[in-house]
Amino acid sequence: MPDPNRDYLTLALNQYWFAPPVALWRAIELRVLAAETFIRPLLDLGCGDGLIAQVLFAGEAPVEAGFDPWLSQVRKAPASGAYRFVQQARGDAMPYPDASFNTVFSNSVLEHIPNLDPVLREVTRVLRPGGRFLATVPSDMFRRLLAGYRERDAKGDRTGAETYAAAVDRRLEHHRYLTPTQWAKRLDLAGMHLLHTRYYIPSEVEALWDRANATYGIHPNDTLFHGKPYYRWLASPRLRQLGYQKLVRRWIVRTLGQRWRRAYTLDVLEGGVGGGLLVVGEKT
Numbered sequence: 167m168p169d170p171n172r173d174y175l176t177l178a179l180n181q182y183w184f185a186p187p188v189a190l191w192r193a194i195e196l197r198v199l200a201a202e203t204f205i206r207p208l209l210d211l212g213c214g215d216g217l218i219a220q221v222l223f224a225g226e227a228p229v230e231a232g233f234d235p236w237l238s239q240v241r242k243a244p245a246s247g248a249y250r251f252v253q254q255a256r257g258d259a260m261p262y263p264d265a266s267f268n269t270v271f272s273n274s275v276l277e278h279i280p281n282l283d284p285v286l287r288e289v290t291r292v293l294r295p296g297g298r299f300l301a302t303v304p305s306d307m308f309r310r311l312l313a314g315y316r317e318r319d320a321k322g323d324r325t326g327a328e329t330y331a332a333a334v335d336r337r338l339e340h341h342r343y344l345t346p347t348q349w350a351k352r353l354d355l356a357g358m359h360l361l362h363t364r365y366y367i368p369s370e371v372e373a374l375w376d377r378a379n380a381t382y383g384i385h386p387n388d389t390l391f392h393g394k395p396y397y398r399w400l401a402s403p404r405l406r407q408l409g410y411q412k413l414v415r416r417w418i419v420r421t422l423g424q425r426w427r428r429a430y431t432l433d434v435l436e437g438g439v440g441g442g443l444l445v446v447g448e449k450t
């Protein structure tokens with residue numbers, strides 16, 4: 167089982183030092199997922215390069231299967247050592263027999279898929295009866311908790327706030343933000359029932375994350391974000407052979423590992439909302 171007490175912030179900063187806000191978001195997702203139960207056999211839907219499974223299940227037997235449609239990512243995944251099998255596939259056509267898995271999980275994937283229902287039906291098909299589906303997604307509060315949205319909204323500039331959020335949607339390729347009730351309906355349509363949801367990334371952490379995207383040049387070409395692309399240049403893979411990036415990485419891990427510690431550990435208060443949502447369903 168994943169260890170909820172591991173220092174996922176340091177691990178994520180080491181992996182994503184070139185994009186520190188991604189590391190913060192991933193570290194919190196890992197902490198949230200690590201508190202859940204994963205019964206084998208396990209499938210990673212939209213595994214990307216495998217880094218999440220590698221960190222989450224470190225020291226355990228490899229995850230039984232992972233797949234992703236993005237060829238360059240899926241080619242990297244076997245090197246992570248995190249999977250027994252990795253395949254290139256799409257969520258609406260999974261290359262597995264019915265009832266193959268006890269758990270399907272997907273980290274930051276479903277929001278990128280335009281047509282969700284066929285994917286949820288496939289999850290149900292490959293799960294065994296009573297099997298669980300765990301997904302982390304941006305929540306229905308994600309747009310309104312962005313610092314850029316709140317600053318504009320507080321000045322009465324609702325149009326500016328919406329324009330800002332729409333630019334974030336475009337850049338991150340997010341297709342939807344469902345409420346827990348809407349998730350319950352979508353899972354139900356696919357043959358699962360919602361066991362529970364959990365908000366994470368409280369508003370002050372999402373504001374920090376949003377501002378950090380500008381600081382670290384994650385939105386370099388969009389004047390809306392006042393992006394400063396310097397860090398992005400510094401971390402560019404094209405400059406890797408100059409050798410200084412090891413020092414940048416060490417500096418990022420040390421400084422942000424301390425500065426962002428509180429944000430990493432901050433939970434959403436009971437009954438509150440956050441920018442991220444863990445959705446846990448069960449095959450009925």
Ligand SMILES: C[S@@+](CC[C@H](N)C(=O)[O-])C[C@H]1O[C@@H](n2cnc3c(N)ncnc32)[C@H](O)[C@@H]1O
Nearest residue numbers: 212213214218235236256257273274275278279
């Ligand atoms: C933000 S990345 C997350 C990757 C990985 N789960 C992680 O947490 O690092 C989103 C992933 O969703 C994958 N994806 C996009 N459309 C998909 C689809 N139709 N079926 C499965 N995966 C999809 C992308 O290829 C990409 O690897």
